Amino acid sequence: MGNEFVVPAIVAVTLVTVGIGFYGLRLARTTSDFLVASRAISPTWNAAAIGGEYLSAASFLGIAGLVLKYGVDVLWYPVGFAAGYLALLLFVAAPLRRSGAFTLPDFCELRLGSRRLRILATAFVIFIGWLYLVPQLQGAGLTLTTVTGSPYPLGALLVAGVVTANVALGGMRAITFVQAFQYWLKLTALAVPVIFLALQWQADGRPAVTPPDGPTFRAATTVVVEHRATLTLPDGDIREVRPGDELTFAAGDPVPAVSGAATDANDWLLPSTAGADDRGLFATYSLILATFLGTMGLPHVLVRFYTNPDGAAARRTTLVVLALVGLFYLLPTLYGVLGRIYTPQLLLSGQTDAVVVLLPGAALGDGLVGRLLAALVAAGAFAAFLSTSSGLLTSVAGVISTDVLGRGSVRGFRLATVIAGGVPAVLALHVSGLDVSQVVGLAFAVAASSFCPLLVLGIWWRGLTDVGATAGVVVGGGAAIGAVLVTVLGPPLSGWPATLIAQPAAWTVPLAFTVMVAVSMATRRRAPADIAATMLRLHTPEALRM
Amino acid sequence: MLAEITRQDTRAERTRAELAQQTQVGEALVRGLVRAQLALALRLSLVVAIGLGGLPWLFAIAPALGRTTIAGVNLPWLLLGVASFPFLIAVGWAYVRLAERNEQDFTDLVQRPER
Structure with missing residues (x-):
């Protein structure tokens, strides 16, 4: 706060993105322009662009926040x-590229020739896209609130507006270069400050991340509570706090334990153990399944x-993306860990997602370096919101304009963009209490329970039928969507139901696969007649195509 | 040199025609390729399922492992936060190599002059 570099940095990132978006208006609007623009680009640039679009608010802000809160x-x-x-x-990767499908609904029609399945896939693309857009806007609102003190809805609506206008007018689609640039910006925005933070940590005498007496405040701190919570004070007193409450602590005061977060050093430091915590283990495996299998079903990724x-080339590009993304993911964990030392107040206020943005200022102080680094991080965060939301919005608007509104004219695409951007903007105003990464985790669970079985079975199994695919998507994906709706709208649950609903993938993914295989086998005669030709097309190496 | 290229072209075209017309030979070849690629993908998934997927279970049944520290950092943090990424990249690299080799074998097989 009071950092004169932050706003210019955010404005600069936004202007560069919007500026090139407008420039793109003259370059490209159709799929074929997109292709022509992209063909000239090397796999490394293309991979950086894919990484740039993929690393969202959940990656940039959310992971560090979760690490701060929950630990290992x-x-x-x-x-x-x-x-x-x-x-x-x-x-x-390779078979999908060879199929020539541009979107998931395209793939359904190409592989199974079913209009009904195409419509169903369209509905899922829209749902997943919106579910994934909400936390991006949420992250934008949170960041703007944190760095400028503006009210939360302003930030979320502002970014929604900018991205919607940008996609509607120019589209980001042809702009591989911008997204590649945004990958490197995001990497730099986390990597450079982390060097200074590590040096500062050394200079402070390497304070322990989990001191034996529990975490303490390093400086006098006033915390404004954002979310209702129960605090356990060091003397054993229990205190309920509500949004708006102000708590004041002196330097050296211990940090009270907060309900819902792993304040106890061992909970945070050590993995969940057997026996006492079967649910923890189930949730972990569910999360693994959702994220491992969900990526392939995200609309903007495909x-x-x-x-x-x-x-x-698709295979080689994917390998480079894996390397770039892996490199990036080394960093957020460090922010979460250092946040434990320098910004423990976020555990109390509930704004753990803000740790990446606040850490440089908290650790390095208000000097020039601290302020410049804080501005760099804020700029990186905005690059994350803008690139991912633009990619998602383009995908969702694309399917809305072609599959819902009818043939894709430019007018239709613009109308679709406004619809596609408006709905998540409204939703973002109502879910500010959820962790950014958890909402994204739910989007992965839905994708893993619907499109993952569809793609994997569609590519590798000749026996898949349109009825089987539809049944699997409806049952598996439907169950995952139900779980999302209960999590977001339903009453708070406890015990096993809470775990099964909050991390549904471990049961919805096997369910989707089972239903898809069983129903396909029962309707064997409906398998497409041209399956041999399709398999040939999906799997034959390019060397034989000419 | 030129004649060589032309001959290869016609041969590739003939094979392609054969594959496209879905003769029994072509069909069997494609099935073999699909099976080889799927088996490769499944084998490497198994490597990841054991290498990474085994960790939560391992930490759960052997809590002492979680307390082990290397250079002051607990083992789970090192394995998940650092080592998992090079591991994933190595598996991916192996897949790209082996999948391309499968495709090369397939190409060689169908382009062999006398079949």
């Missing part, structure tokens, strides 16, 4: 976000694959 168990988020690209590489010239 949530390291599966970054591992899973990266491993998703491995699953994509192993099962989907669209990007079409920019590869052929199947072999």
